[in-house]
Amino acid sequence: MIPFVNLTGQREKYRFELENAEQAVLDSGCFIGGPQIEALENELSDFLGGCHVQTCASGTDALTIALTALRLQPEDEVIVPDFTFIAPAECVAFLGATPVFADIDRETLQISPESVRSLIGSKTRGIIAVDLFGQCAPFEELRKIANEHGLWVIEDAAQAFGATVREAGNASKACTFGDISITSFYPSKPLGCYGDGGALFTASKELADKMRMIANHGSSGRYCHEIIGINSRLDALQAAVLRVKLGHLSEELPVRQQNAQKYDHFFTVYNRTAPDGQKILLQKIAPGNTSTYAQYTVLAEDRDSFIGKMKQAEIPYCIHYPMPLHKQPCFSKGNEQLCPNAEWASKHVVSLPVCAFTDVIGIIDKLIPNFQ
Ligand SMILES: Cc1ncc(COP(=O)(O)O)c(C=O)c1O
Structure with a gap:
């Protein structure tokens, strides 16, 4: 039977590297945080040309952490694409705010900037654009709209880590287009681990510090909790697997x-x-x-x-x-x-x-x- 995503074929090809990496973590006794996480975050940052990276437990958590860092309030509205996986809309609603659904472009299937523009009202705080099926959303137009209206943009690149857009002769990478960008390491994703995992990316140190706190029980240091947060951690075994796979991406x-x-x-x-x-x-x-x-x-x-x-x-x-x-x-x-x-x-x-x-x-x- 042909698999929909051939993860066993991939594991077969990288078996030696993966088994070594997995064994090293198991032998290290360090399963949460530590050198694997730090190394992965640095390597993800290098891949993207340098940005702040925060790994977390899933793409869904990454969206929730991003929205929390951007201070989403229950009376707020966020524009999301109507045609995608539920997570972006779900996270907005889970935090008590209202997702407003934008239509898509019929050819690219990406969120339509015209539709986004038509939905902006006094309660709109931001836009979550999804890089659907692995192609970046039309961020140049979305950014322009966001700037005109003082909105933030979250790039949901759960499906698109490694995608590029040619801008002014240079190739810009997915996960660099949002005030905050996120990805998912769900096993079948283009860069996937062997369980749940996700990451957040931003150029803003302030947002990065906040996201790190939110993902770690709101703590700025051991047992000092500045704000209310959650527990959302990628574990060291997943980080080791991702480091091997990132090397082959x-x-x-x-x-x-x-x-x-x-x-x-x-x-x-x-x-x-x-x-x-x-x-x-x-x-x-x-x-x-x-x-x-x-x-x-x-x-x-x-x-x-x-x-x-x-x-x-x-x-x-x-x-x-x-x-x-x-x-x-x-x-x-x-x-x-x-x-x-x-x-x-x-x-x-x-x-x-x-x-x-x-x-x-x-x-x-x-x-x-x-x-x-
Ligand atoms: C567009 C999009 N956003 C968010 C997610 C959520 O990612 P995760 O399954 O890691 O929570 C997915 C997962 O399929 C997705 O496709």
Whole structure:
């Protein structure tokens, strides 16, 4: 059976390095904090060209810590994309504030700056933009809007650690676009550990100090608690695994991108002869952007038929995401928001296997008989 994300193939390739790193932690007796965490935070910072890094227990915790550091209050509103994983909206609501759902661009599937602009009101405090499926959100426009209205921006790069955007001749990296940026190290993410994990990134020392306190019971030093915080720690074993995988990320990302191009080619050729109503639309990667392809997601006009073909070929698939967030039961009461592009996307998206250890040519060979 083809795995949706081939984590065992990845472990096989790095087994020697991983086992050494894991054993060293187990033998060290230091499982929380310590040199592995410090080294990982430094290496993540170096990868991003230098910024403050705070590791924590998950991407969801990272969002909660970021919102807390930005002093989110119950009367506040935060604009979030309507089409993504629930975490950004959930964290806003969990802290008692109100998520306001912005529609997406129909081609890139990213949060739409026009929709964001239309939703800004007197209670709006900030924007959480998600780097959906591994491509950075349109931060240049979002920043402009945020600056005009005195809002903060959180970049949710849970799916995009390693993605780039070409700006003025330079490649800027995901996790550098927000006042605070976050990522997730959930195992299937482009940079994943063997459990839950996450990290926060910022250029602001003040925010970094605050986030470090919040993640450590609000403490500035041992048993001195300045503010109310939580316990959100990445453990040393996960840090050791991440350090090995981070060392290989720059080799893996081009392979993920080549795998995505193989699918692109296959579906582009298919579309030339596809019967009416059966076209497969590809997520547009904006010029100058590189995606981590956390997901390779297409939009099938007739999704049931597409899924039938995937099942026949025994290729695993996922629906990211089957419902716009404003329609989720926890948000839908009295929510009359209109996000037609998010609704449309949720009815047509299908994700295919695409990590650096996925045999995409083998998958395409299996699909060919069903796509003729
Ligand atoms: C866009 C996005 N944000 C946040 C999260 C939450 O990350 P975690 O599962 O590490 O809490 C995820 C996880 O899938 C995600 O995709």
